[in-house]
Amino acid sequence: MKGDKLYVFLFLTPAFVITGIFLYYPFVDNILQSFYKTDGFFNSTFIGLDNYVRLWSDEIAREALFNSLELMLYVTIFQVGIALVLAIMVNAITKGAGFYRTTFFFPIVISGAAIGLLFTLIYNYRNGLLNEILVNLGLERVLWLTEQSSLYMVAIPTIWNYVGFYFVILLTAIQKIPNDFYEAAALEGITGVQKMFKLTIPLIVSDLKTCIVLAITGTLKIFELVYIITRGGPGSSSEVLGTYMYQKAFEDTAMGYGATIAVVIVVLGLSLAFITNKLLQKEEVTY
Amino acid sequence: MHSYTEDRLTFWERFQERYFTQSKIGKIFIYVILTLWSMTTIFPLAWVFLNSFKESREIITDTFKMPTDPTMQNYVNAFETVNIGKSYMNSFIISGSVVLLVLFIGGLAAFAMARMQFKLRGVLQALLIASLLIPAFATIVPVYRMMIQMDLVNTYLALIIPHTAGNLPFAILVISGYMATIPKELEEASVMDGCGRFKMFTRVFLPISLPSFATVGIFVFLWSYNDLFSSLVLVSHESVAPIVVLLSNVSSQYGTDYGLMTAAIAMTVIPVLIFYLVAQKTFEKGATSGAVKG
Numbered sequence: 001m002k003g004d005k006l007y008v009f010l011f012l013t014p015a016f017v018i019t020g021i022f023l024y025y026p027f028v029d030n031i032l033q034s035f036y037k038t039d040g041f042f043n044s045t046f047i048g049l050d051n052y053v054r055l056w057s058d059e060i061a062r063e064a065l066f067n068s069l070e071l072m073l074y075v076t077i078f079q080v081g082i083a084l085v086l087a088i089m090v091n092a093i094t095k096g097a098g099f100y101r102t103t104f105f106f107p108i109v110i111s112g113a114a115i116g117l118l119f120t121l122i123y124n125y126r127n128g129l130l131n132e133i134l135v136n137l138g139l140e141r142v143l144w145l146t147e148q149s150s151l152y153m154v155a156i157p158t159i160w161n162y163v164g165f166y167f168v169i170l171l172t173a174i175q176k177i178p179n180d181f182y183e184a185a186a187l188e189g190i191t192g193v194q195k196m197f198k199l200t201i202p203l204i205v206s207d208l209k210t211c212i213v214l215a216i217t218g219t220l221k222i223f224e225l226v227y228i229i230t231r232g233g234p235g236s237s238s239e240v241l242g243t244y245m246y247q248k249a250f251e252d253t254a255m256g257y258g259a260t261i262a263v264v265i266v267v268l269g270l271s272l273a274f275i276t277n278k279l280l281q282k283e284e285v286t287y
Numbered sequence: 288m289h290s291y292t293e294d295r296l297t298f299w300e301r302f303q304e305r306y307f308t309q310s311k312i313g314k315i316f317i318y319v320i321l322t323l324w325s326m327t328t329i330f331p332l333a334w335v336f337l338n339s340f341k342e343s344r345e346i347i348t349d350t351f352k353m354p355t356d357p358t359m360q361n362y363v364n365a366f367e368t369v370n371i372g373k374s375y376m377n378s379f380i381i382s383g384s385v386v387l388l389v390l391f392i393g394g395l396a397a398f399a400m401a402r403m404q405f406k407l408r409g410v411l412q413a414l415l416i417a418s419l420l421i422p423a424f425a426t427i428v429p430v431y432r433m434m435i436q437m438d439l440v441n442t443y444l445a446l447i448i449p450h451t452a453g454n455l456p457f458a459i460l461v462i463s464g465y466m467a468t469i470p471k472e473l474e475e476a477s478v479m480d481g482c483g484r485f486k487m488f489t490r491v492f493l494p495i496s497l498p499s500f501a502t503v504g505i506f507v508f509l510w511s512y513n514d515l516f517s518s519l520v521l522v523s524h525e526s527v528a529p530i531v532v533l534l535s536n537v538s539s540q541y542g543t544d545y546g547l548m549t550a551a552i553a554m555t556v557i558p559v560l561i562f563y564l565v566a567q568k569t570f571e572k573g574a575t576s577g578a579v580k581g
Contacts, residue, residue, distance in 0.1 A: 004403050004404070004405070004484070005405070007399065007403065007484040007485070008399050008403050008405045010395075011395040011396055011398060011399035011403075011484075011488075012395075012396050012399050012400075012411070014392045014395065014396070015392050015393060015395070015396035015455050015459060016396070016411075018392065018448070018451060018452045018455060019418065019452050019455050019456065021452070022426075022430060022433075022448055022449050022451075022452035022453075023418060023421065023426060023449075023452040023453060023455075023456075024418070025429070026425075026426035026427075026428075026429035026430045026433070027421055027425055027426050027429075029429035030425050030426060030428055030429050033428055033429065041432075041435070082324075085320075086320075086321065086324060089317045089320060089321055090321065092317060093314070093317060093318070093321070096318075096321075099325070100321050100324075100325055102564070102567060103325040103328050103329055104324065104325065104328065105567075105570075105571060106328060106560065106563055107328055109509060109559050109560065109562075109563045109570060110513075110555075110556050110559065110560075111512065111513035111515070111531050111534075111555060111556075111559075112513060112515060112531075113513070113515045113531040113534040113535055113555070114531075114534060114552050114555045114556050116534075116538070117534050117537070117538050117548060117551070117552050118331055118332070118335060118552055120538055120542075120548075121335070121545065121548060121549070121552075122331060126347070127346065127347040127350060127545070129331065129334055129350070132350045132351065136351070160327065160328075163324075164328075168571050217420075220422070221422050221423075221424075223515065223516045224515045224516070224531075227515070227535070228515075228534075228535055228538050242424060242516070245424050246516065246519070246520075249427070249428055250431075250519075250520055255428050255431075255432075258428055259428045259429075261424075262422075262424040262425045262427070262428065263425070265422065265424050265425065266420075266421070266422065266424075266425045269420070269422070270420065273420075
C-alpha cells in the first residue's frame with residue numbers, strides 16, 4: 001500500500017524501542033558485566049575471565065549445576081512420562097474427560113510462590129499434611145526436608161506443577177492423528193498394544209520432542225519453588241543455578257559474578273536444546 | 288459395512304473401545320489412575336481452603352476435619368497484619384498495566400509485521416523468535432542497574448517496564464500469526480471504504496483478532512502476576528510489592544502462623560482459579576502458545 005513506510009515505522013517503533021532498551025541491551029550488557037568485578041554501583045573493575053575461572057572452582061556453583069541437571073532428569077522423565085500416560089488414558093474414556101482435563105491443568109495457573117508455600121505446609125514437621133497422615137495411620141513423624149531428600153522434595157512440586165501443561169499438548173496431538181493410519185496398520189496386521197508403541201507414539205514424536213525440549217529448558221528457569229520451600233538448603237543440598245544466581249547477585253551484591261552465572265544458564269539452555277533436537281531428529285515422522 | 292456412528296470414530300478410538308473401554312477391568316483401572324491424579328491436584332488445595340477457616344490451634348489438632356467453628360479471623364489477619372489488600376492492589380496495578388501496554392504496543396507492531404511489506408521483516412521476525420529464549424536471569428542485573436540510575440526501583444514502573452519488554456516478542460508473534468490468516472479481501476474492502484492504515488487497524492483487524500488478544504492478554508497477566516524473581520529484585524518494598532512477594536515474606540516471617548499462611552495462599556489462588564474456570568479454553572491455548580517463552 002502507498003505510504004506504508006511511514007506506518008511501518010510508526011507501528012513498529014514503540015515495540016522495538018522498549019524491547020531494544022529493556023530486553024536486548026540488558027542481554028548484551030549482562031554478557032559484558034560478566035567480565036567485571038562489580039557491586040553494580042561504585043566499584044567496577046575489568047577482570048577478564050576471572051569470574052569464569054572462579055565459577056569453575058566454586059564448589060557451591062558446581063553443586064548447583066549438578067542439582068539443576070539432576071532435577072532436569074527427573075522433571076523431564078516424570079513430567080513428560082506422566083503426561084503421556086494421562087493423555088493416552090483420557091483419550092480412551094468418554095465420560096468425565098472434561099473434568100480430568102480441568103483438574104489436571106489447573107496447577108499451571110497457580111503461582112510458584114503459592115505452590116511453594118503450599119508444599120512448605122505439606123512437608124512441615126509439626127503438623128504438615130504428610131506427617132498428619134502418618135500420625136493418623138499410627139506411624140512416626142518424618143523429617144521431610146533433609147540434605148539427602150531436599151532435591152527430591154523440590155522435584156515433586158515442580159513435576160506436579162507442570163504435568164497438566166504437557167498433558168494438554170500431548171492430548172491435543174493424539175486427538176489429531178488421522179484415522180487412515182490405524183486402518184493401514186490393521187491391514188498390515190499390527191494390533192493390540194503394539195499399535196500404541198508402533199503408531200501412536202511415533203506419530204506424536206514431534207510433539208513429544210517439543211515437550212522434552214521445553215521440560216529441559218524450563219528446568220533451568222526454576223527459582224520460585226526452591227526459593228520458598230528450601231532456600232537452597234539444608235546446606236546447599238537443593239541449590240539450583242537460578243537461586244544461586246539470585247543469591248550471588250542480589251544478596252551478596254556480587255553482580256558481575258551473578259551475571260556470569262546467568263550467562264552460563266543461557267549457554268547451557270541453548271546447548272541442551274540444540275543437542276536434544278539433534279538427538280531426537282532422526283526419529284521424526286510426519287503425516 | 289460400518290454403521291454411521293461407528294464410521295465417525297477414528298480407528299484409535301475403536302481400538303481403545305475394544306481393548307480398554309469395553310473390557311471392564313481396563314476401564315476401571317483407567318478411571319482409578321485418572322482419579323488418583325486429580326486427587327493430587329484437588330486435595331492439597333481443598334485442605335488449604337478448609338484450614339483457612341480454622342484457628343491455628345485447630346489446624347494443628349484437627350487438620351483433616353471440617354472446621355467446627357468456621358472463623359474469618361485468618362482473613363482479617365491477612366488484611367490487618369500483613370496488609371494483603373495493598374499487595375492485591377499492587378499486583379493488579381502492575382500486571383494490569385503490563386497487559387494493556389503489551390496488547391496496545393504489541394498489537395500495532397503485530398499489524399505491521401503481518402500486513403505490510405518492508406525490507407527488514409524477515410530479520411525482525413527472526414529476532415523476535417530468538418528473544419523468546421532470553422530468560423529473566425539473563426537481563427536482570429543490567430535492568431536493576433538501569434532502574435537504580437533512573438531512580439525507579441520500588442516504584443510500579445520498575446516492574447511494569449521490564450515485564451512489558453519481556454512479553455512483547457511473544458505477543459507480537461502470536462497476534463501477527465493470527466492476523467496473517469485474515470483474508471486479503473477485507474483489507475482491500477476497507478481501503479475502498481477510505482480507511483487509512485490506523486483506521487484499518489482499529490476498525491477491522493483489532494476486532495477480528497480479538498481472540499488472539501484475549502489469549503495473549505490472559506497469558507501475559509498470569510506470567511506477570513506469578514513472577515516472583517523479578518518482583519523480589521525490583522519491587523520488594525512493602526508499599527509496591529505484589530502478592531507473590533508478600534507470600535514469600537509470609538513464609539519466612541510468619542512460618543508458624545498456619546492460619547495466616549493458609550489464608551494467604553487461598554487469597555492468591557482464588558481469583559486466578561475463578562478466572563480459569565470461566566475461560567478455561569483460552570487459558571489452555573495461551574499457556575501452550577506461550578510455551579517457548581523465556
